[in-house]
Amino acid sequence: MSFSENIKLQVKEKAAFRCCRCQNIGIDVHHITPEKDDGLDDISNAAPLCQNCHDQFGDNPSKRKEMVQMRDWWYKKCEIKYSAQDVMLMREMVSKLEEIKHGSQSGINELKQILRNIHNKTTDKVIDKLSRETADATASAIVNSIDAIELSQKPFFYVYYLEEDYSYQTSMKGRNFKNKWFTLEEDGKMTIKKGYVWDGCPPKYKIRDLYIGLQEGCINFETGKSKTYYASLVHDVFYQFSVDIRSLVSRGDVDYEFYLLLKRDKFTFAALYYFNVRLFGWVWWNRN
Numbered sequence: 001m002s003f004s005e006n007i008k009l010q011v012k013e014k015a016a017f018r019c020c021r022c023q024n025i026g027i028d029v030h031h032i033t034p035e036k037d038d039g040l041d042d043i044s045n046a047a048p049l050c051q052n053c054h055d056q057f058g059d060n061p062s063k064r065k066e067m068v069q070m071r072d073w074w075y076k077k078c079e080i081k082y083s084a085q086d087v088m089l090m091r092e093m094v095s096k097l098e099e100i101k102h103g104s105q106s107g108i109n110e111l112k113q114i115l116r117n118i119h120n121k122t123t124d125k126v127i128d129k130l131s132r133e134t135a136d137a138t139a140s141a142i143v144n145s146i147d148a149i150e151l152s153q154k155p156f157f158y159v160y161y162l163e164e165d166y167s168y169q170t171s172m173k174g175r176n177f178k179n180k181w182f183t184l185e186e187d188g189k190m191t192i193k194k195g196y197v198w199d200g201c202p203p204k205y206k207i208r209d210l211y212i213g214l215q216e217g218c219i220n221f222e223t224g225k226s227k228t229y230y231a232s233l234v235h236d237v238f239y240q241f242s243v244d245i246r247s248l249v250s251r252g253d254v255d256y257e258f259y260l261l262l263k264r265d266k267f268t269f270a271a272l273y274y275f276n277v278r279l280f281g282w283v284w285w286n287r288n
């Protein structure tokens with residue numbers, strides 16, 4: 001047996017047509033406990049995953065519990081983040097991707113049009129170059145990186161919204177700074193104000209028209225947030241206001257703080273991500 005079409009659609013809509021692990025678009029509905037192990041064809045045993053994540057996690061019994069937690073977390077996120085209208089838009093985008101896979105040229109043009117409607121200016125060239133081979137990756141990258149969508153007139157494409165003030169002890173002592181969004185005190189205590197929005201892991205890099213995005217980490221179940229959540233928050237705040245704070249704090253300080261937070265939150269790829277921001281971060285530092 002397999003899932004009914006009705007269940008598949010329900011799962012996809014609950015996940016806004018995005019993978020519950022990496023948030024890319026273009027997903028299938030997979031069994032958490034496989035059919036050969038008597039896994040059921042009901043919604044509790046279904047997870048929305050892209051092919052890549054399915055290949056990595058699909059048939060690994062020790063990951064099943066994590067998969068359920070990841071899925072439920074993403075469902076909750078989608079409920080907060082997406083309106084019915086947004087889900088329709090994702091659905092439309094995904095159906096265009098399907099058409100493209102099957103060789104439709106008009107599908108490519110229609111997808112470009114959809115992406116143009118939600119794009120920010122920097123993605124123009126990327127959209128122009130979209131082809132059958134790059135359609136999935138390009139659409140995912142744009143959806144993952146766009147700041148605001150005009151169609152629904154609300155900035156829902158920020159990945160994260162800070163729900164409460166966040167305070168933590170940085171390693172940066174002896175600097176004083178305060179603006180509308182955050183304070184950094186003499187003893188290194190930093191407080192970021194509720195309502196701050198950011199894009200998750202450090203800016204999706206655009207190099208020669210290619211988006212090289214760092215994926216969000218898996219969920220840290222102690223905090224209920226992705227393992228990169230707090231590190232990306234602090235990093236984003238400093239980069240956002242780098243023009244104002246550069247005389248007090250260097251880019252190296254900020255990147256190092258990012259690394260410490262990734263370590264604190266037990267993120268496996270801390271060193272790799274740190275390396276990445278060291279390499280490419282200068283593009284965003286000190287820019288208005």
Ligand SMILES: [Zn+2]
Binds near residue numbers: 019020024051
């Ligand atoms: Zn995925």
